[in-house]
Amino acid sequence: MHWIAAFYRSTVGKKVVMAATGILLFGFVVVHMLGNLQIYQGPEKLNHYAALLRSAPALVWGARIVLGFSVLVHILAAVQLTLRNWGSRPVKYQVRAYQEADYAARTMVWSGPIIAVFVGYHLLHLTLGTAHPDFDPEDVYRNVVIGFQAVPVALTYVVANLLLGFHLYHGLWSLFQTLGLNHPAYNTARRVFAAVFAAVIAAGNVSIPVAVLTGLVK
Amino acid sequence: MKLTLHIWRQKNRSDEGRFVTYELADVDDHMSLLEMLDLLNERLIGKGEEPVAFEHDCREGICGSCGLVINGIAHGKEKGTTVCQLHMRHFADGDVVYIEPFRARAFPVIKDLVVDRSAFDRIVQAGGFVSARTGSAPDGNAVPVAKPVADLAMDAAECIGCGACVAACPNGAAMLFLAAKISHLGLLPQGQPERSARARAMVSRMEYEGFGSCTNYRECEAVCPKRISVNFIARLNRDFMKASLFNETIPAGKAAGGA
Known part of the structure; x- marks a missing residue:
């Protein structure tokens, strides 16, 4: 068997693959948020950024292929591991008192698929525009403002990004463990890193629909 | 009462x-x-x-x-x-x-509250050992081990194999047990010859026995009567990665002793 297949076949290997793809997806989420926050600098700035991206199709499509592959592998490994884990205790406990497993960790298996469905909707809404009431591919700023003026849509984005925050809070800490990156010198920093980035990304992304709803961005 | x-x-x-x-x-x-x-x-x-x-x-x-x-x-x-x-x-x-x-x-x-934990024995049989020459006991301190290393190895060796980590893990994973066994041998000079093969074989056997995978809940550490740290799980992951991806002496797909 090929070495990478042998590695992936193990549970530890699958987790390493999830951590590695998770890092790529985290990187994208950071860049995506920084790009989006340009909405606060006005329509010209945001639309100019969008035009800049469209002028580099090789870069954009390269990123889409890598990210799409990462998403698929991340999900595949998650499904395989989850099915295994669900099968590992056929008779459940009558009483269960969690000691350390926090809300974020216990809901990874639910925040993940909800975020995946949201990403599908988000692409139809603000990338392809098919789920948007009045989509103009040239005017990103206007698409965002009109899109988020619908309260249910804005709330969907808020909830999805809060879940993304929870997902990142566990994932960004967990990936250090999985990749074997453990040392007393930086073990405390791992938790801080996860908490800060989860909070910053959730807050940054949630701020946009909230700003539109409250009329700060129009 | x-x-x-x-x-x-x-x-x-x-x-x-x-x-x-x-x-x-x-x-x-x-x-x-x-x-x-x-x-x-x-x-x-x-x-x-x-x-x-x-x-x-x-x-x-x-x-x-x-x-x-x-x-x-x-x-x-x-x-x-x-x-x-x-x-x-x-x-x-x-x-x-x-x-x-x-x-x-x-x-x-x-029966009642008694469970069969022999899966742990089979995991240890797969790789939780060192090869040592038979004969008289070696001289004390013939193999030097630094004090901090010996201490860390002892922390891992405290594992009594009770299985509480598996019982507490929402995934029914045996990773803390495995991590303790792999670490206490892998930290010491006597454990080096089989270190790579051990990680591969024990993980493989653990999976064959039907244990779940680690999602870093840390429930295991919280209930461990010997307070084994999940830091050892990171060490296990490191050993497994090194053995699988960087050690050319073990053929791909072969995990010695495993199923």
Whole structure:
């Protein structure tokens, strides 16, 4: 068997693959948020950024292929591991008192698929525009403002990004463990890193629909 | 004190099992939880009923034989103790106590609260050993080991193999057990020759036995009577990655000793 297949076949290997793809997806989420926050600098700035991206199709499509592959592998490994884990205790406990497993960790298996469905909707809404009431591919700023003026849509984005925050809070800490990156010198920093980035990304992304709803961005 | 006990009763491996409720009076503060069960069993035997089967040996917290889930926590709510060292003074008069066996596919119930943990033995057989020459014992300190390394190896070697990590893990994973065994050998010079093969073989055997995977919940660390740190799991992951991706002496797909 090929070495990478042998590695992936193990549970530890699958987790390493999830951590590695998770890092790529985290990187994208950071860049995506920084790009989006340009909405606060006005329509010209945001639309100019969008035009800049469209002028580099090789870069954009390269990123889409890598990210799409990462998403698929991340999900595949998650499904395989989850099915295994669900099968590992056929008779459940009558009483269960969690000691350390926090809300974020216990809901990874639910925040993940909800975020995946949201990403599908988000692409139809603000990338392809098919789920948007009045989509103009040239005017990103206007698409965002009109899109988020619908309260249910804005709330969907808020909830999805809060879940993304929870997902990142566990994932960004967990990936250090999985990749074997453990040392007393930086073990405390791992938790801080996860908490800060989860909070910053959730807050940054949630701020946009909230700003539109409250009329700060129009 | 007087307690209401809900105890898992199961005749044998194929029996479905159910909770049976017992009211137990005159429980002494100084009893351990196992002595409380002894008291219950004496009364059950007096009434001609089948006593509750549970596993125990040293009753000093060092053998790893005992292990029960008390009100949803493996070895009970006191940190760093086995259930034999859990004293009844931590309970109050009138408490309702659920007592369940360690539950995992890989730990089938044999009877009542006794589970078959031989999967752990088979994981150790797969790679949890060192090759040593036979003959007379080597001279003390013939192989130098730095004090901090010896200390860390001892922290891992404290594992008594009770299985509480599996019982507590929402995924039924045995990663903390595995991490302790791999680390205490892998930290020492005597453990180096088999280090790569050991990581591969033990992980492979663990998966074959039907344990789940690690999602870093840290429930295992919280209930471990020896307070083994999940830092050892990171070490296990590191050893496994090195063995799988960077060690050309082990052929791909071959995990020596594993299934």
